[in-house]
Amino acid sequence: MTRRTWVRLDNASNIFLAARTNADPKVFRLSAETDHDVDPHLLQAALDTTFDRYPLYHAVLRRGVFWYYLQDSDLRPVVTAEDQYTCAPLYQADRRNLLFRVVHHRRRIVLEVFHALSDGTGALWFLTDLLTAYHRLRYPAPGRPVTDDGEPLGAGTGPGHAVPAAPVAPGVPPGDAAAEPTHALSGDSFRHYFLRRRRQGSVAAGSAFRREAAPATLTAEAGAPSSGVAPRGTGARHSRPRTKVYRATGTRTPDNRTRAVELTMPAQGVLALARAEGVSLTMYLIAVFFESLRRSSGGLGAARTLAASVPVNLRQFFPSTSARNFFATVRVDHTYGEGPDDVGSVSRQLDGQFWPKASPEALERKLRRFIRFERMPVLRILPRPLKDVILKLVNGGSNRGLSVAVSNLGRVSLPEPAASHVGRILFHVTAVRPQFCAISHAGLLTITFTSPFTETAHIREFARMLTARGIDVTVAAARVTEEELAEVGP
Amino acid sequence: MRRCAQCAVDVEGHWMRCPLCAAPLAGEAVPSPLPAVPLNFSRRRVWKALFLTSLAVILASFLAQLLFRAADIGLVRSVWLGLTAMWLVVLMAVRKRRNVAKGTVYLVVLIGLVCVYWDYLGGWDGWSLTYAVPALCAAAIIAVLIMVRVMRTEVGEHILYSGLTVLLGLAPLVFLVLGWVTNPVPSVVCGALSICALVVVQAARGAEVRHELAKRLHV
Known part of the structure; x- marks a missing residue:
């Protein structure tokens, strides 16, 4: 008899649904490595309390006649051991299931999210709360009441232990998301900011505060050092690429799973390399990525332009407490053979392109255009399957202009007791083209490469370029091909 | 941890060869942070192929009836159409099994159309x-x-x-x-x-x- 609450899907999420394929189910993964083998029962208890605080994560995706929508559900998430390949599909039409999963393997706690539900920042809030709740249960502080209702939630709670419905200690801030009581199944920030009237003043005033408050932003770590150094003027003269954009191809994995390779390295060393060139970390890494693609491609041929798409977290400019998708992408490119092509020059050139495009004004213009497009009366009354076809075409068109995608969630700061027990944090997303995602915690920067292809030559070049510059790199890879899997036996 | 001398990287997991350059690795292996998940071949693709093939056969056999419209083939037509209609019903019932009410609407419309067509074929x-x-x-x-x-x-x-x-x-x-x-x-x-x-x-x-x-x- 309950009448379920529902919200329509936001601007960015619709494209994820249209662009999803077998090889790229638009799922991303955040994982955190703790200092002991994960206790599934405690993790389930922590998940239950965290889940109660995030109504958005209760949602299932439904199909209307004209649009998709998110609808509240009574489903409960269950923690499982990791038995599927990374970022296995989460959403299947007509099947009502939650749009995220929490799994564990050895010392890792893994959160996988369907991208139409949330973006990296939103999911990081959830993971932060989950890790905090888990470590509070695992390491109960002596003398500190763990829950408000006095029930000890300490280690040693048995299997099937019933968790009180109240959130874990509401008085204790769960990380940066503390300001928000819950992450409700509402609030499409795209429409809030970009649909109607211009918002004056509040953007500039809010952004400084928000830069501090946002748990993870693209620029929190990467942007700051470069702000005074980057030659911002150079971006203005950038024009359309004159040559074809290079697009990597390769052998598909046998069952369409994502090829993921993780590189772990000390954050300080790489940051110092970027600082030495006077650019942000993200732009430096993109320049290295471009160079490694150029080296591994065996000659770019006629397609001498490499282009990267970089998502920018909009919450830093347009304050929002919504965990739903709220980002825009910025495209940067470099054409080889038209001037200095060393990593330093390329990174400075990319940096000059990036910052003007990632300014609040430029992003607002872009987003308003998108929203206007989405709200066109003709488009609105098209049935959903037709919309999907159109969005697929639009997406395919923009894909043709991109070689790679790069996403950097920046430095994560976890609250205690999670901070001292969690080591590296990792982040990656299924990809239709070679891609990497970076995130750092506990002084460790992890760069995870994903690709629909089995080839790893570009990752090899990337790792070798870093090691040649004196960075210690550790590699971990999931097995994807038959030969690789045969090595470990059934 | 194992080490690849070519790439100068440490490798986690029991790899014989470097996952990046396939050069042999040296050193003690540590457990991989990522599980080795066996390849899976989805049944979804099989179902899809079966569904589309069935639909094509059903459609073809309905259309083929037009060839015998004038001829009086009596019992043959009844058996033929009966089998085809049954196949269609089973196919749609299986496909729409997750929402019974939705499946019923589909069946009413489909069977209704089949009956009308059957009536038309029979004069x-x-x-x-x-x-x-x-x-x-x-x-x-x-x-x-x-x-x-x-x-x-x-x-x-x-x-x-x-x-x-x-x-x-x-x-x-x-x-x-x-x-x-x-x-x-x-x-x-x-x-x-x-x-x-x-x-x-x-x-x-x-x-x-x-x-x-x-x-x-x-x-």
């Missing part, structure tokens, strides 16, 4: 519109009402489709008015049943219907 006696379609619609209304009770389907999940089933029950009345039927009784019975159901749905579930419509039809 149009009007039996399909007079008897088959009203019986089908009335049975569907009763079936949906029973099934959503027995299966405890949530109101929001079935209300639009059960509403649609009830509305389809009004179609025989239209046939009656247009004079397409030879015996008015089945149409009248089905129409009356449908109107009763409609009144009940509107009175008891009007608000839910409007909520569902607003949700599914928002532009």
Whole structure:
């Protein structure tokens, strides 16, 4: 008899649904490595309390006649051991299931999210709360009441232990998301900011505060050092690429799973390399990525332009407490053979392109255009399957202009007791083209490469370029091909 | 940790060769942070192929009947069409099994069309519109009402489709008015049943219907 609450899907999420394929189910993964083998029962208890605080994560995706929508559900998430390949599909039409999963393997706690539900920042809030709740249960502080209702939630709670419905200690801030009581199944920030009237003043005033408050932003770590150094003027003269954009191809994995390779390295060393060139970390890494693609491609041929798409977290400019998708992408490119092509020059050139495009004004213009497009009366009354076809075409068109995608969630700061027990944090997303995602915690920067292809030559070049510059790199890879899997036996 | 001398990187997991450059590794292995998941070949692709093939065969055999329209092939036609229709029913019932009310709407429409086509192939006696379609619609209304009770389907999940089933029950009345039927009784019975159901749905579930419509039809 309950009448379920529902919200329509936001601007960015619709494209994820249209662009999803077998090889790229638009799922991303955040994982955190703790200092002991994960206790599934405690993790389930922590998940239950965290889940109660995030109504958005209760949602299932439904199909209307004209649009998709998110609808509240009574489903409960269950923690499982990791038995599927990374970022296995989460959403299947007509099947009502939650749009995220929490799994564990050895010392890792893994959160996988369907991208139409949330973006990296939103999911990081959830993971932060989950890790905090888990470590509070695992390491109960002596003398500190763990829950408000006095029930000890300490280690040693048995299997099937019933968790009180109240959130874990509401008085204790769960990380940066503390300001928000819950992450409700509402609030499409795209429409809030970009649909109607211009918002004056509040953007500039809010952004400084928000830069501090946002748990993870693209620029929190990467942007700051470069702000005074980057030659911002150079971006203005950038024009359309004159040559074809290079697009990597390769052998598909046998069952369409994502090829993921993780590189772990000390954050300080790489940051110092970027600082030495006077650019942000993200732009430096993109320049290295471009160079490694150029080296591994065996000659770019006629397609001498490499282009990267970089998502920018909009919450830093347009304050929002919504965990739903709220980002825009910025495209940067470099054409080889038209001037200095060393990593330093390329990174400075990319940096000059990036910052003007990632300014609040430029992003607002872009987003308003998108929203206007989405709200066109003709488009609105098209049935959903037709919309999907159109969005697929639009997406395919923009894909043709991109070689790679790069996403950097920046430095994560976890609250205690999670901070001292969690080591590296990792982040990656299924990809239709070679891609990497970076995130750092506990002084460790992890760069995870994903690709629909089995080839790893570009990752090899990337790792070798870093090691040649004196960075210690550790590699971990999931097995994807038959030969690789045969090595470990059934 | 194992080490690749070529790439100068440490490698986690029991790799014999470097995952980046395939050069042999040296050193003690540490456990991999990522599990080795066996390859899986999805049954979904098999189902999809079976579904599309079935649909093609069904469609082809319905169309093939047009070749024998004039000829009197009697029993052969009945067996042939009967088998094909059964196949279609099973196919759609399996495919739409997750929402019984939705599946019923699909079946009513499909079987209705098959009956009309069958009648047309046999030289149009009007039996399909007079008897088959009203019986089908009335049975569907009763079936949906029973099934959503027995299966405890949530109101929001079935209300639009059960509403649609009830509305389809009004179609025989239209046939009656247009004079397409030879015996008015089945149409009248089905129409009356449908109107009763409609009144009940509107009175008891009007608000839910409007909520569902607003949700599914928002532009």
